[in-house]
Amino acid sequence: MDNEIILLNTDIDFINISTLFNIEPIGDGTAYIESLTSYLIRLANAHCVSVGTLINNIIGPTLDKSYVVRSAVNGGNRFYDGAKSLNGIDKNSKDLVSTLETLTSRNDLEKLTFYSWRYVLTNRNLLKDHLEWCPECLESFKEVYGCYYFPLLWSVKSVNYCNIHEKRLVSNCPGCKKTIPILHRRSDNENCPFCGVKLKLASQDEENTISQFELFFVENVNKLIEFTKNLDYKLNREIMSIRFKFIEQSYETAYNNSLRKELKIPKSTYHYWISGKAVPTIDNLLKFCYLLGITIEGFFFNEHVQFSKRDIKIGFKSENTSERRKLNYEKISKELNSFMNIEHPFSMEEIAQRIKVPKRTLYRKFPDLCKRLSKRYMEEIKNRSLARRVHVESLIEKSVTELIEINLFPTQKRIEEHLSTNSLLREGYAKKYLIKCLKSI
Numbered sequence: 001m002d003n004e005i006i007l008l009n010t011d012i013d014f015i016n017i018s019t020l021f022n023i024e025p026i027g028d029g030t031a032y033i034e035s036l037t038s039y040l041i042r043l044a045n046a047h048c049v050s051v052g053t054l055i056n057n058i059i060g061p062t063l064d065k066s067y068v069v070r071s072a073v074n075g076g077n078r079f080y081d082g083a084k085s086l087n088g089i090d091k092n093s094k095d096l097v098s099t100l101e102t103l104t105s106r107n108d109l110e111k112l113t114f115y116s117w118r119y120v121l122t123n124r125n126l127l128k129d130h131l132e133w134c135p136e137c138l139e140s141f142k143e144v145y146g147c148y149y150f151p152l153l154w155s156v157k158s159v160n161y162c163n164i165h166e167k168r169l170v171s172n173c174p175g176c177k178k179t180i181p182i183l184h185r186r187s188d189n190e191n192c193p194f195c196g197v198k199l200k201l202a203s204q205d206e207e208n209t210i211s212q213f214e215l216f217f218v219e220n221v222n223k224l225i226e227f228t229k230n231l232d233y234k235l236n237r238e239i240m241s242i243r244f245k246f247i248e249q250s251y252e253t254a255y256n257n258s259l260r261k262e263l264k265i266p267k268s269t270y271h272y273w274i275s276g277k278a279v280p281t282i283d284n285l286l287k288f289c290y291l292l293g294i295t296i297e298g299f300f301f302n303e304h305v306q307f308s309k310r311d312i313k314i315g316f317k318s319e320n321t322s323e324r325r326k327l328n329y330e331k332i333s334k335e336l337n338s339f340m341n342i343e344h345p346f347s348m349e350e351i352a353q354r355i356k357v358p359k360r361t362l363y364r365k366f367p368d369l370c371k372r373l374s375k376r377y378m379e380e381i382k383n384r385s386l387a388r389r390v391h392v393e394s395l396i397e398k399s400v401t402e403l404i405e406i407n408l409f410p411t412q413k414r415i416e417e418h419l420s421t422n423s424l425l426r427e428g429y430a431k432k433y434l435i436k437c438l439k440s441i
């Protein structure tokens with residue numbers, strides 16, 4: 001009998017039982033491979049729990065990083081605030097990959113991040129800190145894969161355009177208009193975590209103003225992601241410097257002209273790149289490729305580089321940044337002004353996030369307007385806290401009277417019980433007000 005039981009047990013392959021479902025990443029091997037945070041969200045979905053629950057109970061303890069565990073216990077936000085880098089090139093990205101691989105018994109999750117490119121990319125300007133999406137793509141993902149997901153491609157900061165549907169990506173919820181964090185305790189890839197409205201319902205304008213460079217950018221990030229699967233050897237730190245030197249030499253042999261001067265790259269910046277002291281941002285790297293008429297793949301891997309001198313001229317013309325900036329600033333100014341008229345003012349942080357311009361830039365370009373907006377917000381905050389204070393004080397006064405009427409001494413605990421609250425008297429002014437009331441009895 002015992003032997004039979006032992007035989008039955010050996011039929012079950014325990015090694016293949018993972019803690020979490022071993023779900024397949026979507027879009028493997030394509031430019032539309034999903035991001036690690038999207039995968040994490042789908043994992044939570046597959047287990048019918050929220051992202052918050054999955055992180056607090058399973059991922060946090062396995063990840064064993066003190067800040068995650070602390071955050072889980074205290075309801076803190078550190079893990080979520082830093083979530084954008086989870087799809088990137090940092091150590092925390094690698095940590096989450098390893099943890100999820102342990103929990104799902106998979107070994108292929110690094111591809112859902114840019115970690116394999118860590119020696120040749122920099123964090124500067126690499127990733128967005130909020131979600132952007134193409135509603136039409138979301139819809140088609142649902143049709144093709146039976147679920148919604150976010151490709152890694154959309155997490156890149158300068159990818160703001162869908163080259164399949166030729167429309168701009170959307171960055172605000174169609175319901176509450178908020179920007180949506182990369183990861184939220186209630187994220188689910190389909191709906192807004194704040195108001196529950198479906199993200200695919202957002203409307204998109206047809207895009208006619210896409211520049212040649214923007215198009216090139218998206219197409220080449222596509223290629224870079226697609227190429228990750230072929231990185232059979234690890235890229236190393238030296239490769240950037242080696243490639244820059246190689247391309248410079250090839251260019252100068254072909255055209256007998258200084259590449260740096262021709263491309264108008266600032267001297268010190270170029271020196272850093274070519275000496276390997278710093279790697280360019282993905283924007284600068286792709287601009288470099290664009291102006292030379294080479295692809296990102298060509299930059300890294302081609303042994304013979306074919307330049308396109310005609311493209312260089314076109315590139316210089318279409319790189320009319322001062323004109324583009326002027327147009328944008330007009331639009332930004334209008335948007336900023338519109339915030340002066342809303343009923344409940346936003347902070348400058350919130351405004352900067354909504355119109356996707358750094359706060360510092362806004363203050364530099366529109367100092368007076370920004371100061372007015374900030375002042376308006378501060379006044380609102382002050383009024384709100386004043387109104388709350390008056391409200392709290394009236395509640396305390398009322399409770400004191402009512403407790404005395406039923407012959408109970410109005411202690412802090414009794415007042416809080418009386419009002420069914422446990423935090424009302426936490427504030428210093430509330431305590432002071434209670435003492436004042438008691439003295440006057």
Ligand SMILES: [Zn+2]
Pocket residue numbers: 134135136137138162163164165166
């Ligand atoms: Zn699309």
Ligand SMILES: [Zn+2]
Pocket residue numbers: 173174175176177178192193194195196197
């Ligand atoms: Zn919403």
